[in-house]
Amino acid sequence: MKDGGHITLTLSPGSGSTSGLVGDERGRKSLRRAWNQLPRCQRNLIILGITALCVTAVLCLSGDQLTATSHQDEDPKTAPYHLRLQNPHHHPPMPEKDQPEALTEAALPAPEDKRQPHPEALSDKFNDIVAYGDANSAENVVRLPETVAAQGPPQAVAVPPPENNKEQDIGGIDILNNVEEPIDQQQQQQLHLSERELLDQAIQSPLKLGGVSFKEHLRRIQPLLAKAQHFHGATNERQSAVVAAFKHSWAGYKKYAWGHDNLKPISQYSHEWFGLGLTIVDSLDTMYIMGLDDEFKEARDWIDHSLRFDTKRDVNLFEVTIRVLGGLLSAYHLSGDTMFLAKASELGNRLLPAFLSPSSIPYSDVNLGDLSAHAPKWSPDSSTSEVTTIQLEFRDLSRSTNISIYEQVAHKVNEKVHELEKNHGLVPIFINANTGTFRNYATISLGARGDSYYEYLLKQWVQTGRRDNDNLILDYMQAIDGVLTELMRRTPREHWVYIGELINGKDFKPKMDHLTCYLPGTLLLGHQNGMPDSHLILARDLMDTCYQTYIMNPTHLAAEISYFALTDKDEQDIYVKPNDAHNLLRPEFVESLYYFYALTGNRTYQDMGWTIFQAFETHAKVNAGYTSLGNVKNTQSTRLRDLMESFWLSETLKYFYLLFSDDRKEIDLEQWVFNSEGHPLPVYPLKT
Numbered sequence: 068m069k070d071g072g073h074i075t076l077t078l079s080p081g082s083g084s085t086s087g088l089v090g091d092e093r094g095r096k097s098l099r100r101a102w103n104q105l106p107r108c109q110r111n112l113i114i115l116g117i118t119a120l121c122v123t124a125v126l127c128l129s130g131d132q133l134t135a136t137s138h139q140d141e142d143p144k145t146a147p148y149h150l151r152l153q154n155p156h157h158h159p160p161m162p163e164k165d166q167p168e169a170l171t172e173a174a175l176p177a178p179e180d181k182r183q184p185h186p187e188a189l190s191d192k193f194n195d196i197v198a199y200g201d202a203n204s205a206e207n208v209v210r211l212p213e214t215v216a217a218q219g220p221p222q223a224v225a226v227p228p229p230e231n232n233k234e235q236d237i238g239g240i241d242i243l244n245n246v247e248e249p250i251d252q253q254q255q256q257q258l259h260l261s262e263r264e265l266l267d268q269a270i271q272s273p274l275k276l277g278g279v280s281f282k283e284h285l286r287r288i289q290p291l292l293a294k295a296q297h298f299h300g301a302t303n304e305r306q307s308a309v310v311a312a313f314k315h316s317w318a319g320y321k322k323y324a325w326g327h328d329n330l331k332p333i334s335q336y337s338h339e340w341f342g343l344g345l346t347i348v349d350s351l352d353t354m355y356i357m358g359l360d361d362e363f364k365e366a367r368d369w370i371d372h373s374l375r376f377d378t379k380r381d382v383n384l385f386e387v388t389i390r391v392l393g394g395l396l397s398a399y400h401l402s403g404d405t406m407f408l409a410k411a412s413e414l415g416n417r418l419l420p421a422f423l424s425p426s427s428i429p430y431s432d433v434n435l436g437d438l439s440a441h442a443p444k445w446s447p448d449s450s451t452s453e454v455t456t457i458q459l460e461f462r463d464l465s466r467s468t469n470i471s472i473y474e475q476v477a478h479k480v481n482e483k484v485h486e487l488e489k490n491h492g493l494v495p496i497f498i499n500a501n502t503g504t505f506r507n508y509a510t511i512s513l514g515a516r517g518d519s520y521y522e523y524l525l526k527q528w529v530q531t532g533r534r535d536n537d538n539l540i541l542d543y544m545q546a547i548d549g550v551l552t553e554l555m556r557r558t559p560r561e562h563w564v565y566i567g568e569l570i571n572g573k574d575f576k577p578k579m580d581h582l583t584c585y586l587p588g589t590l591l592l593g594h595q596n597g598m599p600d601s602h603l604i605l606a607r608d609l610m611d612t613c614y615q616t617y618i619m620n621p622t623h624l625a626a627e628i629s630y631f632a633l634t635d636k637d638e639q640d641i642y643v644k645p646n647d648a649h650n651l652l653r654p655e656f657v658e659s660l661y662y663f664y665a666l667t668g669n670r671t672y673q674d675m676g677w678t679i680f681q682a683f684e685t686h687a688k689v690n691a692g693y694t695s696l697g698n699v700k701n702t703q704s705t706r707l708r709d710l711m712e713s714f715w716l717s718e719t720l721k722y723f724y725l726l727f728s729d730d731r732k733e734i735d736l737e738q739w740v741f742n743s744e745g746h747p748l749p750v751y752p753l754k755t
């Protein structure tokens with residue numbers, strides 16, 4: 068330390084004196100005098116020597132010694148749980164044969180062998196796992212994500228900026244390389260606002276971010292903005308066939324329903340739901356991935372000039388979040404076009420009134436123009452899957468704009484639901500936004516109103532960098548435990564595995580919605596990220612059943628709902644009731660096929676998908692697009708229903724296209740996470 072041009076050395080009490088402060092002071096003075104009497108060059112030499120000694124000492128210590136904590140000596144068996152879990156991101160590379168990818172591929176039998184309840188390839192492993200309860204418990208994560216690479220940004224390939232996007236020329240770094248920006252005055256002010264004040268600010272000024280215009284805010288966060296990703300387009304006949312199906316759908320929509328939510332392809336008319344051009348917004352990223360530049364540009368221009376969010380009309384928070392907010396954000400991340408981010412920000416602001424409930428569980432309905440929200444007209448409750456399937460999108464909006472409020476309010480829902488009592492980790496399908504509690508005796512289901520609660524537990528954990536011991540992943544593991552013990556059954560003769568429901572929260576019903584066929588893909592994604600082998604086995608068995616629900620019908624298309632035999636007195640192991648025989652062009656099973664192909668490389672899943680794609684071509688394709696069907700049980704009487712839902716373009720066709728890709732990592736699942744509507748969003752590095 069410099070003190071009037073001199074170096075002040077301080078001795079500890081007792082080292083220079085025995086008489087307390089006075090002696091200490093005297094010692095210090097005489098030392099200073101002696102030091103001052105030394106010639107300057109000698110003093111410099113001494114200082115240099117001391118510095119050299121210190122540097123040598125530091126260099127001799129290894130990195131581990133330098134960062135050692137008191138936990139280092141703890142017995143791994145008795146150390147706290149979080150210390151026993153290794154950080155997945157620092158897991159050493161495994162020898163080739165132990166790579167989970169190889170394990171998964173080898174462990175999953177070809178679909179021909181599928182109907183064995185315990186195939187040989189897995190039986191030892193299966194027995195080793197013993198009881199599901201133990202194997203799946205939160206205390207017993209079998210493997211950690213060995214294949215999860217160090218979290219880096221998605222490989223951004225620089226492409227020329229779109230002409231229509233001037234702000235694109237900024238050449239900012241990838242969004243995932245979040246750089247520390249100096250905190251400016253605007254940010255300083257924001258830091259001092261409470262959550263409620265931030266919420267009010269965003270709601271009162273939906274055309275602003277952090278109190279300033281979008282343009283100004285985006286200018287300030289330039290280094291955080293996304294770069295365009297590059298896709299090469301179809302590379303084989305199957306992919307080309309899917310692109311042709313997309314173009315056919317798009318042409319019909321453009322001709323008969325442009326600017327409206329959905330196409331009615333039989334009556335060749337439009338169908339309105341929220342008045343937000345759903346099909347256009349939902350299709351953006353599919354077109355970008357397929358390399359349909361002209362279609363992407365016309366959609367982009369419609370969004371820029373004609374998409375309005377200020378109409379006084381109630382919309383459903385969940386549907387608009389997964390389709391519109393998710394669609395805009397995904398289009399932004401893939402194309403790098405900040406127009407999409409500005410639109411997403413306005414929509415995010417206008418959806419925020421949903422969170423002004425007494426419990427922080429959002430209301431299901433929001434009036435985007437009025438900026439008000441309420442419970443559905445038909446019930447005081449929100450659907451559980453709906454309030455828990457908005458977090459990927461709201462978090463991404465926060466991370467993309469560097470405005471925290473969206474993530475804050477959405478994450479609070481995670482916390483509230485986490486605290487609620489569950490049935491073996493399973494949740495009732497209704498929750499009250501005023502009281503924040505589940506409806507008593509509500510059904511438990513992995514189909515309608517329950518499904519994506521489970522999906523988003525895992526996917527949010529993946530999105531946020533796969534943090535050890537996170538409540539999201541602990542809740543997910545507990546829930547899948549509950550699925551295995553409370554909901555999973557096999558049919559008596561053919562041993563088809565299915566997931567039933569608990570009516571009133573207790574009475575088992577052997578009914579499975581087609582919606583539940585998303586689960587095998589999610590389970591495999593989880594297994595790839597360290598979940599127990601029991602998840603893999605369930606994924607594979609359920610995959611077989613879902614495929615059977617397609618090929619058992621003469622159309623090779625699945626019904627909306629299937630029932631399963633409880634005893635061998637039931638005539639068929641799987642059957643469809645007349646009122647449930649419709650098909651809405653839903654994506655869930657194709658989505659699972661995509662995950663199975665993307666994560667294992669096994670091309671048999673492509674062949675299964677091709678059978679289904681051809682079935683859609685045969686039975687759902689009409690002059691003006693593709694239509695939902697009323698009956699999959701009779702090829703001569705499919706009873707065309709006249710609706711092409713936007714998820715046909717956002718999900719079903721996108722997953723077909725990616726399933727048929729020669730490059731199974733065309734979208735790298737370590738870098739991207741698909742929202743519930745099939746829109747890829749970036750995975751963020753673990754926050755430290």
Ligand code: DMJ
Nearest residue numbers: 519653654655714743744
């Ligand atoms: C889509 O909107 C989403 O996949 C949602 O999560 C469930 N329903 C449809 C598709 O079936």
